[in-house]
Amino acid sequence: MMTGFEIPPSLGLYGDEKIASDILSRIWGKRGVFTCTVASTMTSSIPGVSDAGDTPELTLYTGAADAELLVNGKTTCIKGVPINPGGIPTPATLTKAALDLSGMQFFIVNGGCFVEPDIPYFYLGGKCGEKITTGHALKDVRTVYEKGYRLGEQLAKDNAFVVISESCAGGTTTALAVMTAMGVLKENLVSSSSPKNPKELKNRLVKEAFEAAGIQPGDLADDPLKAIECFGDPMMPANVGILCGAAQHVPVIVGGGTQLAAVMAAAVKLHPEIVGNFMQGTTRWLMNDPNSNMKKIMDYISDRIPILYVNVDYSESPYEGLQAYEWGYIKEGTGCGGASVGAIISSAGKVTAKCLVDKVHEIYKGIMDFD
């Protein structure tokens, strides 16, 4: 039973109710800032790894295209919005709905993209990541982390809360590798943008990556930045830094699914004192995914990180591309869960799951008419 705070029906909660209630009572109805860190890893171009793009090659453009869609309302680096094979539109449509409805301030962080996003962005020095099978996926992890930490502090200034999130195709594979290296995961519990989660392929790539780096599972339990350097993607050091820096000052909503679990695991190791001042913000699609297990992953990281999820439902949508979310496609990404949770919180519940769906329809129709 919640003490002191009643969660509206647009949201669901998993985990520590006391911490969730404490955080919500401090930020309910107050202004926050939303950030999305966009990045690329060559890992996503390995056929079969990622469905976050129409083809393996196009997955490298998804982060930049999502950023352009959020800021400019249209994409420049590719034609049309990012889609999964089959035409299911990017979750950035929901993110945009949440940002539009709430009027929340939002900024893109370029963690390191394959192509230059055609927008203003925060830059922390990161570059597009190598395939994790090289065993050294990233450079300059510590300096990017440190700049991220500083940015987190800057964003916390004069804001009641900070939302972090990601758009980085291939990111569940890198998350699996990093959490395995840290010993957080002993089995493959990460999600996928496809309902047919290619678990065998991901396991094989992680095994290959560990062999290349000469690392055994659990070896890097105490060195999360090294785990990210070997097996991570460029979204990670940026977001670990922003989370650690911001949560020193204000609550943070970690928007995303299993990709962000790797960020939280690393942050908790580097700055255990921030536990109690952040929670995950995601979607019911992710929480209900039969092929991943967000709850179990979080239980491994800490039992003091509540998960808030938005009860957005596309089953009545007139658009098949959106109905597909109900069939296990996409589920999370581009901070759609975090932005939705943030919009509901900052509007003190005036934004509801129903308003969000209506707005997504408006945005989706605009995109289709535009094409």
Added chain:
Amino acid sequence: MMTGFEIPPSLGLYGDEKIASDILSRIWGKRGVFTCTVASTMTSSIPGVSDAGDTPELTLYTGAADAELLVNGKTTCIKGVPINPGGIPTPATLTKAALDLSGMQFFIVNGGCFVEPDIPYFYLGGKCGEKITTGHALKDVRTVYEKGYRLGEQLAKDNAFVVISESCAGGTTTALAVMTAMGVLKENLVSSSSPKNPKELKNRLVKEAFEAAGIQPGDLADDPLKAIECFGDPMMPANVGILCGAAQHVPVIVGGGTQLAAVMAAAVKLHPEIVGNFMQGTTRWLMNDPNSNMKKIMDYISDRIPILYVNVDYSESPYEGLQAYEWGYIKEGTGCGGASVGAIISSAGKVTAKCLVDKVHEIYKGIMDFD
């Protein structure tokens, strides 16, 4: 006589009282966001042009070093804080005092620096500028301007006002050239970081630049972006964009001296409708400078852009490096005037000129003890 708004003694006003009163009544006591666009132009490395650095070569590092000082509290790209020859410290000391006292959110925009600033920054695609004597100082002016416009809109979201400013050595020479090309200036009225303003040298460089570009004074009256491309520095397209984008939504304080006059002249030409929604924020040192004429420049640009200046006074300072400001050194830069004006406004006058001086002493002492 002011109607509806009484300006506190820490501030002075020049220009349209009605517009100033209207803007102040909309933003007094409300939250704003401060930005400083840092940049470099090879023009500053021409001996004699700029005193914003200990040597001509070091002026190329001043923007990045000021940014590091504001964000990290110390510099990485050079040893010690930026100084004028003789050891007079950067005006970023006053900027930092204003930001610390007000708790205002602040971000650095990297307009295009000679060295990479060791901080998180907004990036808009600009690069370090060439010498104006080449006749084509900058590339990609329109795309940087457009990204700046978008950033201005993003910063205006959920803020009552936006402050823009600059740290770019050599910037009064580029401002003179741009305003001459636009026909705004017919004589050399721009300021200098030295009390011995090298007017002859600046005039000669502008003449050389015009010959190289095949342009006559006034030729680019209707094409400010072309004037900036030929003769500007990388601070300009970024700030013109941010000003135009932000002032569509909220009042803007243009923090700076005669360098920012070029930005305002260009912005007023591109978006005349923003007049009435921005004012200049500067220092009494700049307003009282006998070797430049801010008032006259502003009269040429528009009679509807009020100037608010902070009555900070270093004459009683125990530090000679600060007393030098009273002798005509430095006067403006790194948004020290805009940040001070912004701090007074956002704190509803609780921050005063006296508080600012006390805080500068604390910061200056810290820097000297550190060295």
